[in-house]
Amino acid sequence: KAGVTQTPRYLIKTRGQQVTLSCSPISGHRSVSWYQQTPGQGLQFLFEYFSETQRNKGNFPGRFSGRQFSNSRSEMNVSTLELGDSALYLCASSLEGVGIDTEAFFGQGTRLTVV
Amino acid sequence: GENVEQHPSTLSVQEGDSAVIKCTYSDSASNYFPWYKQELGKGPQLIIDIRSNVGEKKDQRIAVTLNKTAKHFSLHITETQPEDSAVYFCAAPQEKLTFGTGTRLTIIP
Numbered sequence: 337k338a339g340v341t342q343t344p345r346y347l348i349k350t351r352g353q354q355v356t357l358s359c360s361p362i363s364g365h366r367s368v369s370w371y372q373q374t375p376g377q378g379l380q381f382l383f384e385y386f387s388e389t390q391r392n393k394g395n396f397p398g399r400f401s402g403r404q405f406s407n408s409r410s411e412m413n414v415s416t417l418e419l420g421d422s423a424l425y426l427c428a429s430s431l432e433g434v435g436i437d438t439e440a441f442f443g444q445g446t447r448l449t450v451v
Numbered sequence: 452g453e454n455v456e457q458h459p460s461t462l463s464v465q466e467g468d469s470a471v472i473k474c475t476y477s478d479s480a481s482n483y484f485p486w487y488k489q490e491l492g493k494g495p496q497l498i499i500d501i502r503s504n505v506g507e508k509k510d511q512r513i514a515v516t517l518n519k520t521a522k523h524f525s526l527h528i529t530e531t532q533p534e535d536s537a538v539y540f541c542a543a544p545q546e547k548l549t550f551g552t553g554t555r556l557t558i559i560p
Contacts, residue, residue: 340494369547379495379540379550392546426494428548439485440548442494 338363340429340443348449354415357446361408361429367391368410369440370402373424382425385410386433417450424448453478455543457551464531465559472554474541475523481543484524486515489538489553499526531558 341360349355361368369392370382381394385404402412414421424447428440454477464470476484482503487495501508501515501524508515512531517524528535536558541551 342494371548378552379548381547381549384547394547438483439497439500440544441497442487444492444494 340427340441342425342427342443342446344446345444346447346449348451349417350451351417351419353417354413355417355448356411356413357425357427357448359410359412359427359429359443361410361427362441365429365431365441366408367430367433368404368408369428369430370410370412371426371428372396373426373445374422379426382412384433391433414448419450422448422450453481453543453545453549455541455549455551457541457554459554460552461555461557463557463559466531466533468531470526470528470531470535470556472526472539472541472556473523474525474543474551475521476543476549477522478543478545479519479522481545483544484515484517485542485544485548486526487540487542487550489540491537495540528556533558533560 343358367386369384372380384392388404399415404410424445426445428442430440431438457474485500488498489495499513501517512529514527538553538555540553542548
């Protein structure tokens with residue numbers, strides 16, 4: 337079956353702009369989580385969506401937001417981009433949620449570069 | 452919240468030798484422990500996981516052991532091959548996946 341699909345794979349944006357990233361989970365999976373990966377901070381949890389509702393949120397400013405659609409596809413948005421937002425953004429798909437004892441599968445990520 | 456420590460941060464082993472990566476966690480309520488492998492330019496790939504009702508799980512050259520009393524779990528890779536070179540992450544889910552800081556494993560031919 338198809339894996340987790342993230343689009344776009346690469347993105348270059350200018351400071352102050354906003355960006356929207358997309359994630360299509362594995363068919364049948366209702367949970368989508370987003371992570372930011374940087375060399376200095378490692379993998380940091382952004383938020384999780386389950387059945388169109390945000391279930392958990394990490395320690396990121398309000399510039400980072402997300403949503404989930406009825407088909408479980410999810411988007412995350414970053415407004416007023418800063419240089420420090422340059423990172424690999426990963427989404428993870430799971431049946432019931434990463435905190436509920438089920439496997440989570442990651443997409444290839446979107447490499448965001450802010451200049 | 453959960454805190455996961457992972458050691459070592461880098462590891463180099465000769466091809467054919469074994470590699471061991473260790474993680475400790477803080478939340479005793481955690482009961483599922485996955486390991487991920489991340490190759491350059493790719494997302495993390497789940498390679499093996501273990502649940503708290505077992506002490507060890509094997510899958511070909513890869514094994515994971517869990518000590519719930521000491522709150523640590525380890526990844527063992529035997530007969531290492533060049534394609535094992537990657538960054539490995541442990542994780543402990545508790546409302547979210549909390550990852551270790553990663554181990555860069557290099558297999559020396």
